[in-house]
Amino acid sequence: xxxxxxxxxxxxxxxxxxxxxxxxxxxxxxxxxxxxxxxxxxxxxxxxxxxxxxxxxxxxxxxxxxxxxxxxxxxxxxxxxxxxxxxxxxxxxxxxxxxxxxxxxxxxxxxxxxxxxxxxxxxxxxxxxxxxxxxxxxxxxxxxxxxxxxxxxxxxxxxxxxxxxxxxxxxxxxxxxxxxx
Amino acid sequence: xxxxxxxxxxxxxxxxxxxxxxxxxxxxxxxxxxxxxxxxxxxxxxxxxxxxxxxxxxxxxxxxxxxxxxxxxxxxxxxxxxx
Numbered sequence: 181x182x183x184x185x186x187x188x189x190x191x192x193x194x195x196x197x198x199x200x201x202x203x204x205x206x207x208x209x210x211x212x213x214x215x216x217x218x219x220x221x222x223x224x225x226x227x228x229x230x231x232x233x234x235x236x237x238x239x240x241x242x243x244x245x246x247x248x249x250x251x252x253x254x255x256x257x258x259x260x261x262x263x264x265x266x267x268x269x270x271x272x273x274x275x276x277x278x279x280x281x282x283x284x285x286x287x288x289x290x291x292x293x294x295x296x297x298x299x300x301x302x303x304x305x306x307x308x309x310x311x312x313x314x315x316x317x318x319x320x321x322x323x324x325x326x327x328x329x330x331x332x333x334x335x336x337x338x339x340x341x342x343x344x345x346x347x348x349x350x351x352x353x354x355x356x357x358x359x360x361x
Numbered sequence: 362x363x364x365x366x367x368x369x370x371x372x373x374x375x376x377x378x379x380x381x382x383x384x385x386x387x388x389x390x391x392x393x394x395x396x397x398x399x400x401x402x403x404x405x406x407x408x409x410x411x412x413x414x415x416x417x418x419x420x421x422x423x424x425x426x427x428x429x430x431x432x433x434x435x436x437x438x439x440x441x442x443x444x
Contacts (some may be wrong), residue, residue, distance in 0.1 A: 212378055212382070215382070216378070216381060216382055219382075219385045220385055220440075222389060223385065223388055223389050223392055223435070223436055223439060224436060226389070226393060226396050226432070227392060227429075227432045227433055227435075227436045229396050230392070230395065230396050230399055230428060230429045230432045230433075231429055231433075233396065233399035233400060233403050233428075233429075234399065234422075234425045234426050234428070234429040236403050237399075237402070237403060237406060237421055237422040237425040237426075238422050238426075240406060240407065240410055240418055240422070241418045241419060241422045244410065244415045244418050299411070336408065337408060337411065337412050338412075340413075357413075358411070358412055358413025359412055359413065360408065360409055360412030360413070360414050361412075
């Protein structure tokens, strides 16, 4: 301990004080203590970052608990079954005022509908029925047309699927299915 | 006459300077790992939340709070070392 108090600390480059530049000779500081304090302050800053991450987690939890999830919207007709050719698509809003959705006719009696926003950075996806895919041109993301799952590129989550029902020749959107895999 | 804060009156630190440096480096490494874990946890939770899976929110928030508690405890210990 006594040695610590008496010890003359060496500058960062390891040379003695007499060989140091003038500004270091004029204003010598306790280099080791300086290094210690800067490390300690870095720890403090990282702990503040840790607080920010924990706050983010609780913000998500609060949003889910008190955000007032409205549940599934009411079924609404979005198109007539014969309105689209095979391979054709139509944009719609479900529920009213939501982000755009895509209704795609994949066969005689088969339709699929997805959210149009890419799950990577919300760019609009474009159907490519010939390749059985949905393509996001922003970052070259690809989704499977039949399932909406990502097949290539940066997206990791499937596109939210709109569940459909055909009643009396009309296509109804009946719900939104968000998925993680 | 005795100086008000003579060298002999100063409380001796519990650890030598080199030991404190080792401790702060160890704590820094640990805290960095914890924060990286929290970042991964937040990313994974956000992904699950946006995918409609809310079951992970509470456990993830508690684990993140635990990491914060551990980090804050280590920082408190670091300040305590200097007293």
